[in-house]
Structures are given as structure tokens and as C-alpha cells.
Amino acid sequence: MKRNQGSASYANxxxxxxxxxxxxxxxxxxxQRMLSQRIILNIFLSTxxxxxxxxxxxxxxxxxxxxxxxxxxxxxxxxxxxxxxLRLAYYSELDGHKKNLxxxxxxxxxxxxYEANYRTAxxxxxxxxxxxxxxxxxxxxxxxxxETESKEFVKLEQKKRRYLMNDIQNIAKQAKIVAxxxxxxxxxxxxxxxxxxxxxxxxxxxxxKIDSLVKTALLDFx
Numbered sequence: 754m755k756r757n758q759g760s761a762s763y764a765n766x767x768x769x770x771x772x773x774x775x776x777x778x779x780x781x782x783x784x785q786r787m788l789s790q791r792i793i794l795n796i797f798l799s800t801x802x803x804x805x806x807x808x809x810x811x812x813x814x815x816x817x818x819x820x821x822x823x824x825x826x827x828x829x830x831x832x833x834x835x836x837x838x839l840r841l842a843y844y845s846e847l848d849g850h851k852k853n854l855x856x857x858x859x860x861x862x863x864x865x866x867y868e869a870n871y872r873t874a875x876x877x878x879x880x881x882x883x884x885x886x887x888x889x890x891x892x893x894x895x896x897x898x899x900e901t902e903s904k905e906f907v908k909l910e911q912k913k914r915r916y917l918m919n920d921i922q923n924i925a926k927q928a929k930i931v932a933x934x935x936x937x938x939x940x941x942x943x944x945x946x947x948x949x950x951x952x953x954x955x956x957x958x959x960x961x962k963i964d965s966l967v968k969t970a971l972l973d974f975x
Contacts, residue, residue, distance in 0.1 A: 768832035775903035782896040
């Protein structure tokens with residue numbers, strides 16, 4: 754899958770993308786892998802006398818469906834498909850959206866068949882079982898897309914912070930030069946410039962403090 758150029762330009766401009774956003778997306782995407790296997794397992798267990806297995810499978814399927822919708826369409830906590838590699842994963846190269854829906858639909862049919870004691874139930878379960886490994890592989894690939902973009906996002910944010918700190922540091926240096934010149938001018942003005950000298954000295958102290966804070970911040974980001 755090709756590398757997305759310009760990772761900062763995400764499609765969902767109304768959603769504030771942060772590292773926490775990516776952490777949440779990775780967790781939900783990873784949970785989809787677990788849910789897909791639980792659904793199949795619990796339907797199978799229902800055929801061996803486990804009374805609550807179908808209900809558990811039904812609940813897991815609903816959570817899987819809702820989570821997939823949130824990952825693709827978005828909600829108040831998730832931005833949906835918001836960068837190019839994710840679009841490729843869901844709608845192009847991996848065809849993830851279509852394959853997830855196919856899994857959901859087959860699981861729904863299988864559950865309905867067992868709940869209604871249809872004779873087709875076992876055949877549907879066999880078909881669903883054949884999807885166990887392919888769906889896990891697909892969900893692993895999608896999760897990897899989130900993880901890869903998350904790493905790139907962190908690198909970009911660190912780079913932006915370093916640029917910002919450098920800008921602040923440069924401004925502080927310029928302010929310090931102005932403050933020193935002001936002190937010189939105040940000294941030349943004698944008694945009249947004494948009050949102005951106090952202000953200039955305080956400005957020098959502030960710029961030195963800013964410079965120190967920026968240097969500390971830059972060390973943290975390095």
C-alpha cells in the first residue's frame with residue numbers, strides 16, 4: 754500500500770485529530786478481530802448445548818456492526834475514513850468495507866437460522882467458519898494501517914512542535930536584543946530613563962526565561 758503524502762491534510766476537517774484519536778481507533782479496530790472470532794465460536798458452541806452462546810454471539814455481532822459503522826462513517830469519537838491509505842484499505846486495495854459487510858450479513862443469516870431452527874443453519878455455519886481466517890487477516894491489515902499512520906502522525910506533530918519552539922526562541926532572541934538596546938538608551942537618558950530601565954530589565958529577564966523554557970522543550974521533543 755502506498756504511503757499517503759501530506760498526512761496533515763486529513764479529509765475530516767471538523768474532527769480534531771490527535772494521538773489519542775489514533776489510540777482509540779487502533780483499540781476499536783483491534784477489538785474487531787476478537788469479536789469476529791467470538792461470533793463464530795459462540796454460534797458453534799450453541800450447537801453443543803451452551804444456552805447463552807447465541808445471545809452472546811448476537812450481542813457481539815451488534816457491537817461488531819456498530820464499531821465497523823463508526824470506523825467507516827464516523828461519530829462523535831471517531832472521524833471515519835479520513836486519510837488516503839485508510840480509504841484504500843476500506844474501499845479499494847483491501848476492499849475492507851465490502852468484506853466486513855459480507856461477514857456481518859453471513860453471521861446475521863447464520864444466527865437467524867439457528868434461532869429459528871432452520872435446516873440450513875449448519876451449512877451457513879460451515880460457510881461462516883471458512884471466513885474465520887480471512888476476516889482476521891483483513892482486520893489485521895486494517896489495524897496495521899491505523900498503526901502506521903499513527904506513527905507518522907506522531908513524527909509530524911513532533912516536527913511541528915520543534916518548528917514552533919524554534920520560532921518562539923527566535924522571537925525571544927529578538928526581544929532580548931530590543932531589551933538590551935532599551936537598557937542602553939535608558940542609561941544614556943540618566944534620571945529620566947530610570948523607570949524605563951526597570952521595564953527593560955524585566956523584559957530581559959522574561960526573554961531569558963522563555964529561552965530557557967524553549968531549550969528544555971526542544972530537549973524533550975528530541
